[in-house]
Amino acid sequence: MTRNGAPTRQRILDGAERLVLEYGLGATTVDAILRETNSSKGAFFHHFPSKNHLARALVERYATADLSLLEGHLAQAREVSDDPAIQMVTFLRLFEESADEIVAQHPSCLYVTYMFDKDLFDDGTNDVILRTLTTWRERLVETLHRAAQAHPPRSPVDLDAVADHVVTTFEGAFILTRAMNDSSLMRRQLGIVRHYLAMLFDVPVDPASAQST
Amino acid sequence: MTRNGAPTRQRILDGAERLVLEYGLGATTVDAILRETNSSKGAFFHHFPSKNHLARALVERYATADLSLLEGHLAQAREVSDDPAIQMVTFLRLFEESADEIVAQHPSCLYVTYMFDKDLFDDGTNDVILRTLTTWRERLVETLHRAAQAHPPRSPVDLDAVADHVVTTFEGAFILTRAMNDSSLMRRQLGIVRHYLAMLFDVPVDPASAQST
DNA sequence: CTATAATCAGACCAACTAGTCGGTCTCTAG
DNA sequence: CTAGAGACCGACTAGTTGGTCTGATTATAG
Numbered sequence: 001m002t003r004n005g006a007p008t009r010q011r012i013l014d015g016a017e018r019l020v021l022e023y024g025l026g027a028t029t030v031d032a033i034l035r036e037t038n039s040s041k042g043a044f045f046h047h048f049p050s051k052n053h054l055a056r057a058l059v060e061r062y063a064t065a066d067l068s069l070l071e072g073h074l075a076q077a078r079e080v081s082d083d084p085a086i087q088m089v090t091f092l093r094l095f096e097e098s099a100d101e102i103v104a105q106h107p108s109c110l111y112v113t114y115m116f117d118k119d120l121f122d123d124g125t126n127d128v129i130l131r132t133l134t135t136w137r138e139r140l141v142e143t144l145h146r147a148a149q150a151h152p153p154r155s156p157v158d159l160d161a162v163a164d165h166v167v168t169t170f171e172g173a174f175i176l177t178r179a180m181n182d183s184s185l186m187r188r189q190l191g192i193v194r195h196y197l198a199m200l201f202d203v204p205v206d207p208a209s210a211q212s213t
Numbered sequence: 214m215t216r217n218g219a220p221t222r223q224r225i226l227d228g229a230e231r232l233v234l235e236y237g238l239g240a241t242t243v244d245a246i247l248r249e250t251n252s253s254k255g256a257f258f259h260h261f262p263s264k265n266h267l268a269r270a271l272v273e274r275y276a277t278a279d280l281s282l283l284e285g286h287l288a289q290a291r292e293v294s295d296d297p298a299i300q301m302v303t304f305l306r307l308f309e310e311s312a313d314e315i316v317a318q319h320p321s322c323l324y325v326t327y328m329f330d331k332d333l334f335d336d337g338t339n340d341v342i343l344r345t346l347t348t349w350r351e352r353l354v355e356t357l358h359r360a361a362q363a364h365p366p367r368s369p370v371d372l373d374a375v376a377d378h379v380v381t382t383f384e385g386a387f388i389l390t391r392a393m394n395d396s397s398l399m400r401r402q403l404g405i406v407r408h409y410l411a412m413l414f415d416v417p418v419d420p421a422s423a424q425s426t
Numbered sequence: 427c428t429a430t431a432a433t434c435a436g437a438c439c440a441a442c443t444a445g446t447c448g449g450t451c452t453c454t455a456g
Numbered sequence: 457c458t459a460g461a462g463a464c465c466g467a468c469t470a471g472t473t474g475g476t477c478t479g480a481t482t483a484t485a486g
Binding site for chain 1: 325326329
């Protein structure tokens with residue numbers, strides 16, 4: 001029909017994500033995105049009716065990639081062992097192995113940056129975040145529940161809270177990584193959670209190291 | 214000498230803290246603080262040369278109260294038992310007991326809100342946060358180290374990371390509380406950390422419930 | 427070839443922001 | 457009593473922000 005606008009849209013999304021992860025949504029101005037991506041006002045507002053719409057598109061893309069990573073590592077953990085407890089430990093180990101790289105590429109989590117700019121976008125955007133976090137909880141609780149049946153915890157524990165603790169650790173570690181400027185913090189914090197799960201289900205902390213893809 | 218300006222300064226600090234904890238530093242305008250505190254531009258810039266200076270004063274006051282709470286609960290835990298492992302478990306329990314109240318009064322942690330407004334204040338402000346978080350780590354590592362001597366962990370563990378994990382959980386829980394709008398999350402997440410510490414040192418999860426002040 | 431719709435460019439605008447400044451009020455030292 | 461200094465007031469300003477608008481430039485359908 002006309003010339004292809006998809007690459008421009010992509011370029012804007014990529015640059016915007018970089019800036020938002022670094023400076024937050026509110027502190028990232030449209031003009032800054034234009035500079036970062038060599039775009040123009042016209043191009044920006046052609047592809048995104050408003051900054052809200054960009055924010056929405058950003059988080060939707062981010063959430064999709066996030067859930068894809070979740071499912072990918074769950075699947076990979078299932079290949080390592082049939083024991084759901086060992087799967088959980090392996091799952092954490094997989095994230096640990098890529099933790100340094102993740103922190104290097106993403107100076108924060110998009111969900112965190114959105115928390116204090118709630119008036120900069122509509123409720124639908126919030127729902128995307130909520131649904132994603134809820135999916136994490138549900139998928140992990142599922143595995144945790146099966147693990148607890150095979151390996152009864154030494155003392156009763158709230159498995160929902162354990163599932164949330166994985167996400168809590170991720171978000172908290174992103175914050176502390178920034179605050180203390182310590183790039184090893186993410187990896188080590190995930191290590192603590194892995195250690196916790198291994199003790200909880202009484203399985204080896206380091207079950208025949210998982211091969212990466 | 215002249216009429217007393219301290220109450221005005223206090224009122225501005227209180228109102229500003231409320232707004233910053235709710236909306237973040239960048240999203241909190243000086244005018245909004247004036248409305249919130251029934252103050253005037255003149256009063257504000259008389260007490261604080263700039264918004265940066267307010268941010269600095271805010272975080273210094275916050276950090277002082279934060280460290281005071283840390284030391285207070287550590288002292289209280291020492292009264293309950295001489296065993297450092299039980300002290301750690303008690304320490305977490307003390308925070309759990311006030312978790313619901315804390316979340317109700319503080320919709321977030323000031324350190325978190327500052328992370329994405331680093332260009333809104335000078336490096337000194339950042340140092341205040343860094344020093345506070347480092348103090349948490351040092352004080353907890355100290356106790357953890359003594360605990361590990363009396364109760365050797367069932368598998369080797371990075372005690373520095375365990376100390377940081379307490380702080381990580383706090384910050385992460387603040388984020389998730391907002392994201393998922395779940396006021397019980399903080400308490401339950403702290404419960405997981407307590408459960409972890411109890412398993413780590415093989416002490417009761419619930420050592421003769423600690424009396425509050 | 428031409429009409430037409432999507433794509434992009436950038437000058438422009440109204441609202442908002444941190445900070446200024448001249449002036450007023452109030453207390454207390456001497 | 458009074459002079460001066462600290463405390464406060466609010467209109468004003470220079471710069472920034474998200475968003476608009478007029479046009480120019482493609483690429484393809486017919």
